[in-house]
Amino acid sequence: MAKTNDIAAAGAAADVPETMRGAVLYGPDDIRVVERPVPAPGPGEVLVRVAMCGTCGTDLKILGGHFPQTPPFGEYIPGHEWTGTVAALGENVDEFQVGDKVCIEAHAGCGSCDNCLVGRYTACLNYANPSKGHRATGMTMNGGFAEYAVHNAKALYRMPDSVSFEDAVLITTAGTGLYGLDVAGGYVAGQSVVVFGPGPVGLMTVQLCKQMAARQVILVGTRPSRLEVGKRLGADHVINARETDVAEEVLRLTEGEGADLSIEASGGTDCPQQAIEGTKRGGKILLVAFYPGQVTLDLSAAIRKDITMYTSRGEGGNNVKRAVAMASEGKLRGAELVTHRFPLEDITEAFRVVRExxxxxxxxxxIP
Known part of the structure; x- marks a missing residue:
């Protein structure tokens, strides 16, 4: 099909059709693959031909209609973990060329608020306000469950050929782990680190801590298959929380001191308390997970132990760029975490597999 005039006028472009297939959310648990016009990139934006888009727990909340500040039903295309190839450039974009392989940061802050100016754009003070320049792909604007997606050039990264699309779809996830480590001080060399949750964030964070020369990385989870993957990706020890008292085992592995840093990436409501019990006096706890409800924990115990607690949201602080650099050097393995692939038309089945x-x-x- 011929290119649209809007896309042709936007700048350099590959052969881009007028319409595309996109998965539109029409209501809670009602997502349909339909034909939509291919969006044209505006100034500072890039049109990307999506190669694949990952799913995560946040998408389940979005699918169920329980995520704030999303576009209206009937217009909204979710998907915030995607990668692909540049298809067209908007005005003033000279950082990329048509044909470049790229991965993304989900968040593009306004760039002018106090938080954005210090790299905390996942906490942009103009969050969900497009008139101020904020964008969060697949969350506050249309995302990657489609053949094409528009993205801000400042939140886009060129990938070398050595990084596959399967690797790249986990780059944002690795950026989440790196940002959390950045917020918590950045250095884990020579330290004992506990990671709660052998999901994608936890497993990418295990790799990051090993590459940053942690003395030992202890992975906590409940599913033996996930813990085995963690071993393969570098965890020095694994703890099955259904079989072992987590805090006692962490203390045993750390010669009675506890972990220098505990990273909670599971979203399990009992894990923050386990982290307090297993963290050394004067140590740190980093919380990167979201929880299904309120969490009860003994804050007095954390205060008595002089534990510093940090939170971080998403992939801020330019850490996706760092994750791309690490993946380019073969130091991050994302493709091994991709276990299921579905064509876009089977998105309902894909989410059933995720949910169940x-x-x-x-x-x-x-895969569109």
Missing amino acids: RDGDPMKVVL
């Missing part, structure tokens, strides 16, 4: 954990999915991706 059918076949022990790790990272389920949709």
Whole structure:
């Protein structure tokens, strides 16, 4: 099909059709693959031909209609973990060329608020305000469950050929782990680190801590298959929380001191308390997970132990760029976490697999 005039006028472009297939959310648990016009990139934006888009727990909340500040039903295309190839350039974009392989940061802050100016753009003070320049792909604007997606050039990264699309779909996830480590001080060399949750964020964070020369990385989870993946990716020890008292085992592995840093990436409501019990006096706890409800924990115990607690949201602080650099050097393995692939037309089945954990999915991706 011929290119649209809007896309042709936007700048350099590959052969781009007028319409595309996109998965539109029409209501809670009602997502349909339909024909939509291919969006044209505006100034500072890039049109990307999506190669694949990952799914995660946040997408389940979005699918169920329980995520704030999303576009209206009937217009909204979710998907915030995607990668692909540059198809067209908007005005003033000279950082990329048509044909470049790229991965993304989900968040593009306004660039002018106090938080954005210090790299905390996942906490942009103009969040969900497009008139101020904020964008969060697949969350506050249309995302990657489609053949094409528009993205801000400042939140886009060129990938070398050595990084596959399967690797790249986990780059944002690695950026989440790196940002959390950055917020918590950045250095884990020579330290004992506990990671709660052998999901994609936890497993990418295990790799990051090993590459940053942690003395030992201890992975805590409940599913033996996930813990085995963690071993393969570098965890020095694994703890099955259904079989062992987590805090006692962490203390045993750290010669009675506890972990220098505990990273909670599971979203399990009992894990923050386990982290307090297993962290050394004067140590740190980093919380990167989201929880299904309120969490009860003994804050007095954390205060008595002089534990510093940090939170971080998403992939801020330019850490996706760092994750791309690490993946380019072969120091991050994302493709091994991609366990299920579905064509875009089967998106309902893909989300059923994610929700029901059918076949022990790790990272389920949709391919347009």
